Amino acid sequence: MFKKEVYIKRRNYLKDRLKEGVVLLLGNSEEPINFPANCYRFRQDSTFLYYFGIDVPNIAAVIDIDNDRGIVFGDDLDEDELIWIKRESNLKELTDRSGAELRQSKELKNYFRNRSVRIIPQYRSSNIIKLAEIFDIKCHEVEGLVDIELVRVIANQRLEKEEREIYEIKKAIEISKGMFEIAFEKAKDGTKEREILAEVEGYAIKNGVWLSFPTILTKDGAILHNTTHENTLRKNDMFILDSGVETKEHYASDITRTVPVDGEFTPLQKDIYQIVKKAQQVSFDSIREGEMFINLHLKAARVIAEGLKELGFLKGGIDDIMQNHAYALFFPHGLGHPLGLDVHDLEALGENYVGYDESVKRSNIFGLKSLRFARKLKENYVMTIEPGIYFIPKLIKKWYEEAKFKEFINYDRAFEMLDFGGIRLEDDVLVLKDSCDVLSESIIKT
Structure with missing residues (x-):
């Protein structure tokens, strides 16, 4: 956790802009894989971490704007849980470190009687069920409680990184x-993908961190999120x-990075x-x-179109290729996305609220519609x-059968x-006033 002044300052930013109401943030719980006691690795909700910093399951918090309070609702480990679960600090100590006060979980539901409650979008079904129980509504009605003003304020606040956040990203x-460096060194003829994967992920674990998403390591790179490693x-x-x-x-x-086997491209x-x-x-x-x-x-995209035309994959005028987005056969995704507490930062709040605003609306054009952030x-x-x-076999065959952009492809x-x-x-x-700082510039590329 950061110092408690960090979390207090962040919550005050929210209070100053929202003016009234109560913000309810649910922390995450442990989720079972195939039976209750066998759970996925716990990951706290990022918005909860941003405003309270407490990294334990089964807690909730409110930012009470009307009464200028931050409150965490949760319970310490009971006798049975103490046998199985290690927690470095008790919940009271953690709550004090976040600059908030602690109350028991059972008090949460009554806290909202006759109050204006603000919530953010939910991505876990277990939390949707909790909210439905708190507010005595059907699960499908929870979405109607989402406060778009709250979402946009959180997005604008979290997108601008503090110095301590940039430091953490640099550490990662x-x-x-x-x-x-391991991957380039181990990329040898006869090596299995999973052998390199084991060493790459093992290095992360040795250094006391965990993965921010499932590793993509594959020579079948035309499938963008291919997480098989059998080649x-x-x-x-x-x-x-x-x-x-x-x-x-x-x-x-x-x-x-795209890694050539034995260190040399054709x-x-x-x-x-x-x-x-x-x-x-x-x-x-x-x-x-x-x-x-x-x-x-x-x-x-224009650079890619010009290069592919020079190599004979595209034809016709570049302006026409760009206007019709014919290049998207070979570049079908967006240029990038925000990074921070989430690897796709703030995506849980909804890309259309985070990456788009009144100045730019999301396109429905193939390729361009996959741009996660445009503003x-x-x-x-x-x-x-x-x-x-990318040369995606099924997509190439599909477009060919449809005679799509045959004047350009x-x-x-x-x-x-x-x-x-x-x-x-x-x-x-890192975006600067007049340029940028490529934080990962030192990572082997050529």
């Missing part, structure tokens, strides 16, 4: 650096490693890699406060920048690439 990146690597193969860790305070890293792999690298560098060069992130995405950047935002080029050339996979580069970037 430093551990990621060691993981990627044996051979000379002239390459694989995508997209991984991250989170510190004890739960701040994340998120890095991607000429075609190198050509495509250089296009992706150039698209990323153009993005870095354009980042500054006030820049629309959607414009960064389109600049990167104007501000100083101290931390973003990922992750352009990529050279399908004969694309069909030669069905076994190629994909190339992606991803770095974590």
Whole structure:
């Protein structure tokens, strides 16, 4: 936990902007895998962590704006739980460290009688059930209680990172650096993907952290979130490693590299890699406060379109290719996303509230609709920048059968690439007033 003044200051920011009402934040509980006593690794809700910092299950908290109070509702471990569960501090000590007061769980429901309650969107069914019980409503009615003003205030506050948060992200990146050094070293002919995975993830655990998301390590890189690791690597193969860790305070890293087996790309792999690298560098060069992130995405997409046209995969005028978004066959995802307490920071609150606002609305165009964040950047935002080029067999075949963009796509050339996979580069970037700081710049890339 940070010092209690940090959490008090954060809660006061919320109070000053919302003016009235009671904010209810539910912490997470432990969730069973296949029977009650066998649970997934516990992960506290990030918004709860941001305002209270208490990293234990089965608690809730309120920020009572009307009465200027922060209250945690929970119970210490009972006699049976003490046998099985280790907790470094009792709940009273943890609550004191967050600058709040402690009350028993049973008092929570009565606290809201005749009060204006504000909640955020829920992503766990167990918490939806809890809220339905608290407010005596049906589970499907819980969504109607979500306060959009609260969501937008939290998003704006959490997007701008404090110095201590940036420090934590840098700590996570430093551990990621060691993981990627292992991956490049172990990328040898005859090695299985899972053998490299074991060493990469083991390095994180040795360094006292956990993963911020399931590791993507695969030569089948055309499937963007492929988490199978069964391939044996051979000379002239390459694989995508997209991984991250989170510190004890739960701040994340998120890095991607495309790794050639035995340390050398084929000429075609190198050509495509250089296009992706150039698209990323153009993005870095354009980042500054006030820049629309959607414009960064389109600049990167244009570099990719120009490069693929030069290699014969696209044809026609670049302006026409861009206007019709034909490049999205090869670059079907967004350029990046916010990073912080979540690897996709604040995504639980809803991308349309976090990444979009009155200045830019979400597109329904293929590829562009997958852009998680489009709005104007501000100083101290931390973003990922992750352009990529992919040859997705089923998508290529589908578009070909539909004769989609046949005036722009050279399908004969694309069909030669069905076994190629994909190339992606991803770095974590701090937005500055007139430029950016590539926080993960020291991680091996070429």
